Amino acid sequence: MTRPNLPLKLYYRIGEVAEIVGVETHVLRYWETEFPTIRPQKSPKGQRVYSRRDLEKLLRVKELLYSEGYTVHGARKRLRELMKERDPKANSETPAPPEVAASMAPAESASAPTSLPVLDDRFQVRSVLLNLRRQIQDELSALTARA
Numbered sequence: 001m002t003r004p005n006l007p008l009k010l011y012y013r014i015g016e017v018a019e020i021v022g023v024e025t026h027v028l029r030y031w032e033t034e035f036p037t038i039r040p041q042k043s044p045k046g047q048r049v050y051s052r053r054d055l056e057k058l059l060r061v062k063e064l065l066y067s068e069g070y071t072v073h074g075a076r077k078r079l080r081e082l083m084k085e086r087d088p089k090a091n092s093e094t095p096a097p098p099e100v101a102a103s104m105a106p107a108e109s110a111s112a113p114t115s116l117p118v119l120d121d122r123f124q125v126r127s128v129l130l131n132l133r134r135q136i137q138d139e140l141s142a143l144t145a146r147a
Helices: 014-021 025-034 052-067 072-086 098-102 122-146
Strands: 011-013 048-051
Touching (some): 014 048, 014 052
Antiparallel strands (some): 011 048
């Protein structure tokens, strides 16, 4: 199963995630109850706000359930194993700080962020920097193509 090109954003709303993953929003809410590692934050307005990591996990859950034929229980167990292989500290994963969810705004390719969220761990910092670099490269490519 090929992964779709994910929009370069820090956080995604449930409708965006449902469209990217290819399932209905109620399926995402159900998966949240069945897969404890998928825990979106809530925005100040009470909307679910998914991180890129949550989105990647949801894509993997869909792959396990729909393509590889796992049961929900089996997929939960396999996802846990995959996370341990990828990151031995995966079970100690901490949710994103509320400031990050609160500062979430729709990403627009031509607009620069007005403020950057406070990030706690190196993985988040690296991920944000790589995303920013990709956004800058995309903008430069678009500008070069127009010239």
